[in-house]
Amino acid sequence: MLELSSQYSDLRYKFAKYGVLVLSLNETPMTPEDYQCILNISCKTPTRSVTVGDRGETHNLEVGRLKTDTPYLQTLTSTGTVIENILLKEPMKAFFQFITCAKFLEIRRIQLNVMRPGGYIGAHYDNDSDPLRHLAIIIHLQEADEGGDLVVYDQGGSTNIYHPLSTQMVLSAGDLLHEVTPVVRGERRTLVAFLSLTSSRH
C-alpha cells in the first residue's frame, strides 16, 4: 500500500474531485497480457440488442452479459469469472481500493457494450438502477471513428466530454449523470464492470 500511495495519490485526488478518471493502460497495474485476454474474450461474447435502460431511458446498443446482479448476483459465463479474477487480483484490487478509498470491493455486473452507427446510451446515473453500483470500470476495446463520446455532467454543473481510445480505462463514480453520444462512424466496444464499495450482506 505504501508503494501505491506515492505512485497513485494524484489519481486518488483527481477521482475524489471529478468522479472520473481516464487512464492509459500503463497508468494502471493491468498487464498488456490481461488486457489482451479481456479483448479476446470480448470477441467471443454473444450480444443482444438493448433499447431501454433499467429506468426507462432509451439506449441503442448490443450488450453481452458476463455477470449480473439481477435478480441476484451470478456469473453467467466462465469468461465472466476470468475477467473478474483479472480485475480483482493484486495489485488491481489494491489499485481500485486506493483510488476510491474503499475497504470493500465487489463486482456486481460485467457486460460488453457494442455500439455501431446510430448506437448510443441515453443519460443515466449508474446507481439509479442499483444503488450498489458505486463505481464503473470501463475498459475501452475499440473507439468509434466518429461520435461515441462519453459525456459526464458533474455536480458543479459543468459538462465534460471524453473520447477514450482503445486500451484506456475509465473509472466513473456511480452518482454522476452521463451518456454516450451516438456513434457516427465505426464501432465502439467497451467492457464495463460495476462495483459495489460496500458489502450488500450485513
Ligand SMILES: O=C(O)CCC(=O)C(=O)O
Ligand atoms: O460504454 C461506456 O463507455 C459507458 C457505458 C455506460 O454508461 C453503462 O453501461 O452504464
Ligand SMILES: [Fe+2]
Ligand atoms: Fe453508465
